[in-house]
Amino acid sequence: MSAPSRRTVLRGLALAAAATAVPFSATQASAERAAWTPPLRQMRGMWIASVLNINWPSKPGLTVDEQKAEYLAWLDLAEQRKLNSIFLQIRPTADAFWPSPYEPWSQYITGTQGQDPGYDPLGFAVEETHKRGLSLHAWFNPYRVSMQADPNKLHPDHPGRKNPTWILPFGGKLYYNPGMPEVRKFCQDAMMHAIENYDLDGLHFDDYFYPTNSTAFNDAEAFAKYGAGFPDLAAWRRNNVDLMVQEMQQRVLASKPEIAWGISPSGIWRNKGTDPLGSDTNGGQSYDNLHADTRGWVKKGWLDYIAPQLYWYIGQPPADYAKLVPWWSDVADGTGTLLWIGQAAYKAGDPAQAPQWQDPKELSKHLTLNQSHPQITGDIWFSAGDVRADRLTSITTAVADHYQRPALSPVLPRLASGRRPHRAVVAQARTTSGGVEVKVVATGPQEPFQFAVFRFDSRPSAEQFENAANLVAVLPGDRHITWTDPEGKRGQYYYALAVDRANRVSRPSNGHRVIF
Structure with missing residues (x-):
């Protein structure tokens, strides 16, 4: 905003x-x-x-x-x-x-x-x-x-x-x-x-x-x-x-x-x-x-x-x-x-x-x-x-x-205070010939509708997850999904948010730094 x-x-x-x-x-x-x-x-x-x-x-x-x-x-x-x-x-x-x-x-x-x-x-x-x-x-x-x-x-x-x-x-x-x-x-x-x-x-x-x-x-x-x-x-x-x-x-x-x-x-x-x-x-x-x-x-x-x-x-x-x-x-x-x-x-x-x-x-x-x-x-x-x-x-x-x-799609105001989805986990972030390969895993009983993937050069503050400049992908939801960020580099941090059908987001996942 x-x-x-x-x-x-x-x-x-x-x-x-x-x-x-x-x-x-x-x-x-x-x-x-x-x-x-x-x-x-x-x-x-x-x-x-x-x-x-x-x-x-x-x-x-x-x-x-x-x-x-x-x-x-x-x-x-x-x-x-x-x-x-x-x-x-x-x-x-x-x-x-x-x-x-x-x-x-x-x-x-x-x-x-x-x-x-x-x-x-x-x-x-x-x-x-x-x-x-x-x-x-x-x-x-x-x-x-x-x-x-x-x-x-x-x-x-x-x-x-x-x-x-x-x-x-x-x-x-x-x-x-x-x-x-x-x-x-x-x-x-x-x-x-x-x-x-x-x-x-x-x-x-x-x-x-x-x-x-x-x-x-x-x-x-x-x-x-x-x-x-x-x-x-x-x-x-x-x-x-x-x-x-x-x-x-x-x-x-x-x-x-x-x-x-x-x-x-x-x-x-x-x-x-x-x-x-x-x-x-x-x-x-x-x-x-x-x-x-x-x-x-x-x-x-x-x-x-x-x-x-x-x-x-x-x-x-x-x-x-x-x-x-x-x-x-x-x-x-x-x-x-x-x-x-x-x-x-x-x-x-x-x-x-x-x-x-x-x-x-x-x-x-x-x-x-x-x-x-x-x-x-x-x-x-x-x-x-x-x-x-x-x-x-x-x-x-x-x-x-x-x-x-x-x-992400807007959240309806009447649904904004509803239960947030379970956190996702960034299980992997490693360099490949095509960029950084990121694997995101769902943790809750319900499969998320989407995953929102964020990339940072250093560990972020909570406010930085409100800035779309840090959002690099919105992926279809699944129990787990692997995606390659063509612009990713070693040393960067990746986080993911699970998104439900009402477009509410989870708390940020663990951060995964690209070290190899």
Whole structure:
């Protein structure tokens, strides 16, 4: 974590940038980077989208082996980009990437909704992701039923076919009606089945609630039945979404309290011109357009984290990234809700986008600006395909500038005081032709999720384990693991921390000095 004096300097730079409403100069960016200490904990995630076969599987009907190979390649990419978390879309359209008793197999696996793919994609993804020491967050779309509007094209056993009053057409798609209590409970049950039956690290919603600009969304019948006591349709709809969010929190806490529960909403809650509490922007408002009170969820403590999609460049007139970052930081400050930023990897280098997105360093500048706000503890990149494409080297530039050191995932504040894992043991540290070979051994009854390996030139103080400059590797957990540090030298000291699934760390291991 940065020293207080440095943080004061960084805040001053951020305020100056916001006041002048211009992008950071290269001089400012260099000054901030020089003053910045890499974080020991940082969310580094990417979204892998399945809807319309955006990312995985790349097309319907691939063989099981082809699908598995594609997923493993996404994990290779995450490791290459020094990420630590995957956000995998497993319920894109009221369907499932696992054998669900609630909804049919997704059409994006085989090409036919309801067709068994011959293996368990989610089970495979969980196992392989954890083998790499990466976290897997299950990404759900809560209400979307279909990307087309004909109910007769749904699988005959689809809940929308069996309960036609549950679904409504809008904008060429089908949606579950959020205003029906039985629908809300059903959607929760369908999602919780995956959470309760798989070793997942998080439950994640995207930004789709009520359809955008849904004045023509025909839920008048449900409003007449359930809307008594609300001043208008919009207030009732917001309450419906609030109930979904609040109840999901309660169900996660009751069932799997050590996983993360969060939402990645559209980036503008309300504009200041509409509400004095809003941001200095002029764009689509989630509170009004989607009936999603995103600011309220944070202030009421209903989420473990929020990851607003700030898909604008620094200085963009309707919605300036440099104005939204401090606004969201202020919203999250002191709430216990972690703040991660959704980054628009898909815009960088796209020739159809504004000239600012043709700057290879635009995304890196976003992460530099984030450093001025200690409330921000990481980023999630959309989407995996764009992280791979790396147009104009925009992604590798951001990685080189900001992901130089490994990083552990953040600990949820509500779990920080939980039982720490058992200490690890550094059983060996010896020179080889490739560097220093380090062997780490688990000591407790439970296998750690990860090992964090530290290297020092002399015996360290306790504070030095908080400095990511000393962290040389985050390794997948096992009873024992051997790893070679290519930069290690004789005379140095190696220590390891065991890391559990909640990202809590053990006390440091014994120190092992390299003497031969």
